[in-house]
Amino acid sequence: GAVVSQHPSRVICKSGTSVKIECRSLDFQATTMFWYRQFPKQSLMLMATSNEGSKATYEQGVEKDKFLINHASLTLSTLTVTSAHPEDSSFYICSAAGTGSTSGHFGNGTRLTVT
């Protein structure tokens, strides 16, 4: 089946630094990737949708200058949390979908802790 790899699985960073999270589709071409955020004991909230080679579309309330998304190839999308603050601590999960997919495929998530 389709495999999506997300890296790192855990990251701890200091407040004010930037963190990059990678999402790779290992065995299919992902024309579209989605980024979700999940706070403890809450549901997943869609942050943005990215299509290969074009700018990401952000959901309402998500700061595009803070959460930079790059989808430069059909197998890789990155989410960079810039100038991270403790309130950005969360679980970030990507999903990738390719032509012919009936549903997206999820990575295993990245737990970000900002100290």
Added chain:
Amino acid sequence: SQQGEEDPQALSIQEGENATMNCSYKTSINNLQWYRQNSGRGLVHLILIRSNEREKHSGRLRVTLDTSKKSSSLLITASRAADTASYFCATAKMDSSYKLIFGSGTRLLVRP
């Protein structure tokens, strides 16, 4: 914005009993999916039901969909302690079937 609401928010049952979780949503959909998430882990895709389907089975799972009521249910029969997890429904809209909007989730505890 979050589209789906699930109830109950939390459910505690004895091993062997059945667990039923309900999901309601607001707009027209292409399909509805159910996922399981163990604490602090990634998502496991359980089942997808299309808007023109009314019921679907997979092992001990049974999913129903009522598009007139904009609701779905997930039934887990003969529950096991290993079924303890959070369960989320997620809807895909007609115009973007890969983009999922998740429900609020149900935390299921199966007591051994």
